[in-house]
Amino acid sequence: MSTIDNKCINSLRVVGAEMITKAKSGHPGIVLGSAPILHTLFTRHINLNANDAKWFDRDRFVLSAGHGSTLLYMLLHLSGFNLTVDDLKNFRQKGSMTPGHPEYGHVPGVEITTGPLGQGISSAVGMAIAENFLEAKFNKPEYNVIDHFTYVLCGDGDLQEGVAMEAASLAGHLGLGQLVVLYDSNDIQLDGEVALANSENTKMKFEAMNWDYFKVEDGNDVDAIDEAIKAAKASAKPAIVEIKTVIGYGAPNSGESSIHGKPMPADDIKTLRKNLAYSEPELTFTEDVYDFYKENVLARGEKAESDWNELLNAYANKFPEDAEELNKFMFDGFSIDNTDDMPTWEDGSEESTRKVMGKVLDWINSKLPNTIGGSADLTASTMVKGADGIYGPSNTLGRNIKFGVREHAMAAICNGITLHGGMFAFCAGFFVFSDYLKPAIRQAAIMNIPTLFLFSHDTVCVGEDGPTHQPIEQLTALRSTPNVNVYRPADSREMTAAVLDSVKKNNYPTVITSSRQALPNLACTSAEGTKKGAYTVRKGKSDYILLSCGSELSITLAAADKLAEQGVDVSVVSMPSQFLFDKQTAEYKESVLPKKAKVMAIEMGATLGWYKYADYVKGIDTFGASMPIKYIFDEYGFTADKIAEEFMANVK
Ligand SMILES: Cc1ncc(C[n+]2csc(CCOP(=O)(O)OP(=O)(O)O)c2C)c(N)n1
Ligand SMILES: [Mg+2]
Structure with missing residues (x-):
């Protein structure tokens, strides 16, 4: 030495x-x-x-x-x-x-x-x-x-x-x-x-x-x-x-x-x-x-660096189109300006939000050459995959990463891709196993980077697989993590807006959860409202509000109809993102959830996080149980009748 x-x-x-x-x-x-x-x-x-x-x-x-x-x-x-x-x-x-x-x-x-x-x-x-x-x-x-x-x-x-x-x-x-x-x-x-x-x-x-x-x-x-x-x-x-x-x-x-x-x-x-x-x-x-x-x-x-600049100049002279493309990769020069051929769903039709999530992401991947990601051995379930074939030594241009059952590394790797620059990274798994990769979501949130985490099977409606596969506390845990946008869209319109809004250079990571089961595509949902975090989907004459999101929104709307039949005309608010709603102006918040309103929140998950907005919460604070989905709604009281009943007994 x-x-x-x-x-x-x-x-x-x-x-x-x-x-x-x-x-x-x-x-x-x-x-x-x-x-x-x-x-x-x-x-x-x-x-x-x-x-x-x-x-x-x-x-x-x-x-x-x-x-x-x-x-x-x-x-x-x-x-x-x-x-x-x-x-x-x-x-x-x-x-x-x-x-x-x-x-x-x-x-x-x-x-x-x-x-x-x-x-x-x-x-x-x-x-x-x-x-x-x-x-x-x-x-x-x-x-x-x-x-x-x-x-x-x-x-x-x-x-x-x-x-x-x-x-x-x-x-x-x-x-x-x-x-x-x-x-x-x-x-x-x-x-x-x-x-x-x-x-x-x-x-x-x-x-x-x-x-x-x-x-x-x-x-x-x-x-x-x-x-x-x-x-x-x-x-x-x-x-x-x-x-x-x-x-x-x-x-x-x-x-x-x-x-x-x-x-x-x-x-x-x-x-x-x-x-x-x-x-x-x-x-x-x-x-x-x-x-x-x-x-x-x-x-x-x-x-x-100066050698590299010279090389890049020579490259630009010889391969001008590649150089232009490289520039776009290096400086985030991609955006989707035309959504004409984006997949859409008819109001009144039915589709699981995981399928919507997968189809919209496939479409985005076809438009943006810098997206890369995949699933933790659950592509067929989450519907999430990258484009251009499977990435690996025989296809280094593949943008679909087969992570295997390695959730934690998958998430940390996606953070690394994001930090490297030039690429947009996403990954997917079952929502209940978000616990397996939570430390990497936390890292993304601390670093203010936009890694995208996509999860399917987001409630007890998973059904037969039972409590180990039925998420309960995961939504609360992630929503309570600072600087994480948790989107839980209710239908295809909300899901499309959420995915589009997340494949961007935000200064926070996004988690999107989706349903396993088919959900009705609702005429009352809106992309603009989704991006504001919460918005009114049914305006009632009373000061009562039913607040919901995800797969429970359609059930909640049906409960509002039941209540109307009983002479209580309630409003319904869809809240796909607490994180984004909290960022809105005081005026907007007051317009959606007025202080004088009495609010009942409805979600198939832990109740803890909803008391911030609601006076009464209908949730699930126990682990789930293995059974076919058709029994789940009754078992946990998530039917229009039972919600209406609970409202009359506890809120009205
Ligand atoms: C996930 C995690 N667990 C525990 C710690 C606390 N911790 C920091 S360094 C360290 C010891 C690690 O040993 P080694 O990597 O051999 O470091 P060395 O003592 O040789 O510097 C521990 C337990 C941590 N930072 N992260
Ligand atoms: Mg050591």
Whole structure:
């Protein structure tokens, strides 16, 4: 290792430890242990340009071990991103640019929010898919206009997570050769030795999943790390480089779990400095370190981008139509302007909203060449698929991803595709199993990204499959997640509006749920109303309102007719999205749900979330039960007669 490499690495170690001690919070273990890995990656491989952080063909870096944020912030600072020394000194403080874990959209240069272990590496698979697809779509011999790597730094904990294994398995199957995972293998985790919980062979495990595996025995050997990264880049398969490191290298308690997440006392920092023979001022990078990063990260990145610009110009001259199309992919230049041939349904006809969801999405996919996604082995049930055949090594232009029964990875991968840019990602499954992928929906919501999650079989009306397959609390859970738009459309018109509204660059993810059973297409529904979240579908003369959505709207309208026969003329409000309704003006809200009105909400799900709008809620607060659908409505009291009865007994 050269003197300057050594100096840079020790600077990262000491300044990182000092940032954490100053903050009185953070994770010194990974900083001290894996500084050489990321120093090598940044100074010898990664193509990033801090002066154009969003340069499309940059390499993507995912710090899956998000607790190593300190290290990432220092590297971004040294690489010229808009993070100052003061920002580093404010690590983890209120309102700082350097929050506890890396935050996408907040910290310049951070490609993805990480912290929940397993999410980063799984989303990285999505980034590699986006790269791989765009590569196939646009590259021509000698014109590799899309040609970048997705690099990941992960730890033991990341690889223990189920989601990471789902994603790794799919990545191997798909042969994503541009994915390089650097594994900080220190045999230690929070509770102690990894061996307390693991005894498998990482090499065999990854090779069995069709990955290439490389090993670096000494995590301080930058040349060995460099060679291994070179080999991993050259591999045609996804590659993992297991790098043996010592957690907390240089600290008195190095190699022990106690260094994982506790700031080092001042005395220990002194020992660290002594052990590393490091004597530069506190919390300071010296000029030689800045210069080295300037030459080796910024200059390389700038050159890579300017070479790419030249290549792109030549490409545009030679292939003008492709260049124009590529531009549209890169800058979200697609929209649907003409809906003349969009599928529509006659009022009074019947169709399940899952079929509508699938048909409308198929139509959108035929109009927008940048959509990609699929189902978790439930295409025939959710009706959701991508266009142009199944995506994989034999058809990298396919836009239908067969995720297999890997819901969690599916969702995290879609987040990665979205974050990569250039593509719009969607995925689907049974609504009850939204629990399996909820952490990835939460990630999308935190990152303000528009990943689309489509679910069918959204109530107990699933029927025979019984309580394990009958959603109850899922709607409440998702509606209570900040920044998630949950759409639950009532018929084809509402569903069409919801899907069209979701395949856009919104700054929130959307969940759309749909029915298994056929539903009547109602003359009273409206696309405009759907997009406002709630609207009146039946205007009554009294101050009573029945509030409903999804498959219960038509039953609720029938209940209103029953009540009218009994002399109570109620209004009915359809509320396909609480999220969008909450964003409307006070005037609009008052016009739909006036304060003086007495409101009964009706939904086949947990009642909890409806009390925000309703005085009385007709819902289901028990698990379902296996039976044919024809018995369900009576069993749970969701018939026009029973709703009317309950209204008269409890609301009127
Ligand atoms: C899903 C999830 N579970 C638990 C945690 C808390 N956590 C953060 S780091 C960590 C230890 C992980 O061990 P490893 O990846 O080996 O990190 P190292 O101690 O080597 O830095 C744990 C349990 C988390 N961030 N995410
Ligand atoms: Mg570890």
